[in-house]
Amino acid sequence: MRVIDQIYIDGAFVTPHGEELADLFNPATEERIGQVRLADARDARAAVAAAKRAFPALSRTSKAERIALLRRLHDAVAARANDLAAAMREEYGAPAYFVGFSAAHAAEVFLNMAKTLEAYDFTRTIGRAQVTMQPLGVVAAITPWNSNAGFICGKLATAIAAGCTIVIKPSEMSAIQTQVVTQALHAAGLPAGVFNIVTGRGDVVGAELTSHPDVAKVTFTGSTPVGKAILRAAADSFKRVTLELGGKGPNIILPDADLDTAIPTALRMGLANSGQACVAGTRILAPEARLPEILERLKAAVAAIRTGAPDDPEVLVGPMVSQKQWDRVQAYIRLGPEEGATLLAGGEGRPDDLARGWFVRPTIFTGVSNTMRIAREEIFGPVLCVIPYRDEAEAIAIANDTAYGLQAYLHGTDVDHMRAIADQLESGRVVINGAPHEPLAPFGGFKSSGVGREYGVFGLETHLEPRAVLV
Numbered sequence: 001m002r003v004i005d006q007i008y009i010d011g012a013f014v015t016p017h018g019e020e021l022a023d024l025f026n027p028a029t030e031e032r033i034g035q036v037r038l039a040d041a042r043d044a045r046a047a048v049a050a051a052k053r054a055f056p057a058l059s060r061t062s063k064a065e066r067i068a069l070l071r072r073l074h075d076a077v078a079a080r081a082n083d084l085a086a087a088m089r090e091e092y093g094a095p096a097y098f099v100g101f102s103a104a105h106a107a108e109v110f111l112n113m114a115k116t117l118e119a120y121d122f123t124r125t126i127g128r129a130q131v132t133m134q135p136l137g138v139v140a141a142i143t144p145w146n147s148n149a150g151f152i153c154g155k156l157a158t159a160i161a162a163g164c165t166i167v168i169k170p171s172e173m174s175a176i177q178t179q180v181v182t183q184a185l186h187a188a189g190l191p192a193g194v195f196n197i198v199t200g201r202g203d204v205v206g207a208e209l210t211s212h213p214d215v216a217k218v219t220f221t222g223s224t225p226v227g228k229a230i231l232r233a234a235a236d237s238f239k240r241v242t243l244e245l246g247g248k249g250p251n252i253i254l255p256d257a258d259l260d261t262a263i264p265t266a267l268r269m270g271l272a273n274s275g276q277a278c279v280a281g282t283r284i285l286a287p288e289a290r291l292p293e294i295l296e297r298l299k300a301a302v303a304a305i306r307t308g309a310p311d312d313p314e315v316l317v318g319p320m321v322s323q324k325q326w327d328r329v330q331a332y333i334r335l336g337p338e339e340g341a342t343l344l345a346g347g348e349g350r351p352d353d354l355a356r357g358w359f360v361r362p363t364i365f366t367g368v369s370n371t372m373r374i375a376r377e378e379i380f381g382p383v384l385c386v387i388p389y390r391d392e393a394e395a396i397a398i399a400n401d402t403a404y405g406l407q408a409y410l411h412g413t414d415v416d417h418m419r420a421i422a423d424q425l426e427s428g429r430v431v432i433n434g435a436p437h438e439p440l441a442p443f444g445g446f447k448s449s450g451v452g453r454e455y456g457v458f459g460l461e462t463h464l465e466p467r468a469v470l471v
């Protein structure tokens with residue numbers, strides 16, 4: 001059993017001052033596979049001090065120097081893609097298709113940020129003013145367990161591009177992925193203190209970072225309740241914040257959709273990362289006139305989906321990350337019928353052929369009204385609701401009738417018409433007919449899905465402060 005007992009501060013692997021140990025599990029087998037020693041508030045303060053010392057030199061680097069750092073980081077992470085994929089499979093049971101995307105993405109974010117930087121002008125003239133975009137200072141980044149490596153690398157890439165140093169607190173449930181990524185980033189040979197990685201508990205290390213006076217900005221990906229707590233903690237010292245939070249994405253099948261492609265695409269978007277994705281399209285909105293046909297096809301398509309261990313390439317739905325998450329998803333599956341919904345597929349318990357592991361049966365509810373809790377709350381598992389609509393206006397109203405606004409999906413044949421519908425959706429991104437990720441376009445949410453945007457120039461500017469000099 002492995003023990004991860006080092007954190008990364010000031011360019012070196014060090015033993016944390018914190019002594020608490022947390023267990024690590026393989027969710028496909030429920031076996032305990034290791035332990036991680038958690039950092040404490042004193043470790044967090046040491047990391048912030050190192051980042052503060054490294055800031056003046058990094059903030060003065062040229063664009064070309066930062067681009068060179070980003071390329072080094074890309075090469076170092078790309079060289080460990082296989083190890084990272086193995087860690088993701090073992091530690092959170094992500095299916096092969098997701099691991100493939102996610103491990104590559106963790107390296108590519110550096111090249112994408114280098115591309116953004118190449119085209120970015122840090123100075124501009126506005127009338128009599130010379131405006132310069134200044135790096136904010138020390139950034140604290142806090143990441144969730146789902147796709148932890150991608151978030152660590154994305155937040156690090158943005159900080160470096162802006163000339164900010166960073167302290168990263170990854171999820172305590174992703175320590176194996178964090179270890180692989182940290183070793184890779186260390187191999188890139190950046191100056192000491194530019195990035196520091198302290199795995200610890202949210203209410204200890206996370207809380208210290210979000211209230212520390214030397215931290216200028218917090219960039220957080222995680223749940224909406226924790227996002228609120230961070231916003232409050234950051235207010236005292238006016239920290240800048242980027243919050244990437246939860247979602248309850250509408251997945252709208254339009255009346256003219258070709259169901260041969262729309263149904264499998266809508267299901268893929270709904271069950272992304274075994275349903276453990278902020279961007280999952282978990283509310284399938286179906287036109288009433290085609291409802292019987294859509295339900296029949298959804299039922300057949302979900303029956304064909306393979307649920308199981310992540311080393312099987314045919315698997316689309318892997319296990320939930322933890323016993324706690326499994327219990328939570330089961331509670332929602334029980335809640336559906338209590339609220340008056342009907343099971344079209346799935347239900348409580350594990351799939352019949354899986355005796356252990358935190359696996360959930362891919363579940364679809366019909367007879368759902370958008371007022372039910374299963375339609376309003378983020379379940380974070382493979383549980384979908386089908387909500388019928390009479391006409392387009394009602395579809396848009398239901399889509400927008402949610403606290404969230406991260407990513408919406410449209411399925412149809414008339415792309416111009418879908419663009420017009422997209423203009424009416426309260427959503428940070430709208431994906432038409434399963435379009436692939438666009439890495440330089442802004443990503444982030446309306447309403448309770450967050451504050452600010454990541455990626456590309458929109459992400460870069462959240463780490464910069466304009467200074468205007470008037471002559």
Ligand code: NAD
Nearest residue numbers: 143144145170171202203206207222223226244245246278
């Ligand atoms: P979480 O909010 O429980 O934890 C996220 C991180 O915050 C962890 O590192 C945790 O230790 C830390 N944390 C907890 N309490 C804290 C506190 N008081 N102060 C500072 N930090 C604290 O989320 P999770 O369960 O790890 O991840 C799942 C959630 O993340 C879902 O809600 C999902 O929608 C969201 N998510 C959002 C995006 C996005 O880009 N919008 C992407 C992935 C996940």
